[in-house]
Amino acid sequence: MSNYPDNLKYSKEHEWAKLDGKIATIGITHYAQDSLGDVVYVEMPAVGKEFKAMQEFGVVESVKSVSSLYCPVSGKVLERNENLDKKPELVNTSPYDAGWIIKVELSDPSELNNLLSSADYQKLLK
Amino acid sequence: MSEQLKRTPLYQKHLALGAKMVPFAGWEMPVSYPSGIIAEHTAVRNSVGVFDIGHMGLIKVQVARGKGQEEGLDLIQKLTTNDASKLAVNQCQYSVLCNENGGALDDLLVYRFADHYMIIANASNADKVLARLRSFPSATKVSPWEDHAMLSIQGPQAVRLVEKALAVSLSNLKRNHTLEEKNLIFSRTGYTGEDGIELIIDKIEAPKIWDLFIEAKIQPCGLGARDTLRLEAGLPLYGHEYDEETTPLEAGYPWAVKFDKGDFSGRAALLKEKEGGLKKQLVGIELEGRAIPRQGNSILDIRNSILGVVTSGTFSPTFKKPVALAYLLAPCPLSLASVFVEIRGERVPGRVVDKSLYKRVK
Incomplete structure (x- = not known):
């Protein structure tokens, strides 16, 4: 079960969000990184950019393919994980920790209710 | 369209190794193993890797000798761009099957053995190639060779490790040549830009031989690494660098188009393109x-x-x-x-x- 931590919320597009006050940290799930294979580039938005829920905010490229990243909640980008520029493989090796992608200031915290729990996300994967 | 995907005799071996399986040209093939594409790619560049390439389309063309002419050779000469008459027994060449406009129907390896020719077509084009060969009026028997498996062992250490694992000597086996020994065909060819051996074997033998390579710590490699390796080496992949509107001259294979061997499908168009510019x-x-x-x-x-x-x-x-x-x-x-x-x-x-x-x- 540790592949999908209970304290995170999940989107059907395989992103996760971790809430800390009004700030959500966003990344991709274990399933997503495993499906993509070796991640070699993560294209991230500029700090300050605003996104609506489920709007595309970047792409993650693996050796084989390119995949869009969707912002699970509406908000403004506060920070991006600059370590991914040098070490995109962190998305594979540590998807929920060192491999986080952006931090967003939520504009509508109620949207978190639209996201899935760990148990529901795992049901989706079956 | 719910056609069952075909599986090579190594399917269970791939699952046991934790491979990610994907549909490819009607086959269910490993795209990568848990080590990942980059590690597999690097293993081939630096030492050695082994690929299951049992999805390739093998076609046997019989040599029917009559009226002073080898009919199998005649068929191949009229349909492909390279000059198969130059092949010695146990030699192979890169060639292209073109339509009348010079567009590639497939790119191939043409092998000559003592009593037949063999064509290796891309999995995605195997049926098309077979139909094209059979549509040509000839007494020659053309048949898919479906009881085979194929492994490719590639990398600077490939030849040495194949020699060791299978107790054969390959030191005299030159590039684009084959050796038939112990019921196996060893072909010094590949699709990675490295030295290596492609092994054509009986289906039943394949799992046992695969295990020998895995036990020898040879990295199993999937279609993902096969693609990155061939791309770096500038080797064309049908559906990407080749299609029916693209000629072998454009793809960078003028040496595989032999205008002086007599007429062949696409010759006039290719000659016109050569003289008029690509x-x-x-x-x-x-x-x-x-x-x-x-x-x-x-x-x-x-x-x-x-x-x-x-x-x-x-x-x-x-x-x-x-x-x-x-x-x-x-x-x-x-x-x-x-x-x-x-x-x-x-x-x-x-x-x-x-x-x-x-x-x-x-």
Whole structure:
């Protein structure tokens, strides 16, 4: 079960969000990184950019393919994980920790209710 | 369209190794193992890797001798671009099956054995190639060889490790030649830009031989690494660098088109193109930055005019940067160095280089 931590919320597009006050940290799930294979580039938005829920905010490229990243909640980008520029493989090796992608200031915290729990996300994967 | 995907005799072996299986040209094949594409690619460049290539289409062409002519040879000569009459027994050559316009129906290896020829077609084109060969009026028997399996062992250590694992001597086996021993066919060929052996074996023997290589700590490699390795080496993949509108001259294989061997399908069109100039030419592109070019991305000049199109792109595990194979359309100065690749609406600067981005130090 540790592949999908209970304290995170999940989107059907395989992103996760971790809430800390009004700030959500966003990344991709274990399933997503495993499906993509070796991640070699993560294209991230500029700090300050605003996104609506489920709007595309970047792409993650693996050796084989390119995949869009969707912002699970509406908000403004506060920070991006600059370590991914040098070490995109962190998305594979540590998807929920060192491999986080952006931090967003939520504009509508109620949207978190639209996201899935760990148990529901795992049901989706079956 | 719910046709069952075909499986090679190594299917269970791939599952046991934890491979990610994907549909490819009607087959269920490993795209990568848990080690990942980059590790598999690097193993082949630095030491050795083994691939299941049992999806390739093997076609036997019988040599019917009559009226002073070998009919199997005649069939191959009339349909493919290279000169198969130059093949000695146990030798093979790269060749292209063209339509009358010179467009590629498939690219092939043509093997000569003592009592037959063998053609290795791409999995995606195997049925098309077979139909084309059979449509040609000839008494020659053309049949798919379906009881085979095929393994490819590639990398600087490949020959040494195959010799050791199978107790054979391959030191006298030259590039593009075969050795038949112990019911196996050893072919010194490959699709990675490295030295290596392709093994054609009986289906029943395949799992046992695969295990010998895995026990010898040879890295299993999937279609993902096969693609990045061939791309770096500038080797064309049908559906990317080749299609029915693309000629072998454009793909960079003028040496595989032998105009002096007599008539063959596509000869007139190819000769016209050779004399009149190529419509497009395959090149390599090295990109700055991190965004990865993909098939269909446009190549632009500084004024945003379209110069060509990307046919394959990836992150090069060897050079650790994005690379592509692309067709530049004529009239395009081939001395041209700086271009832009349009990726997701952004113009990414790149540099035109030889299509063989990677060249093995021999």
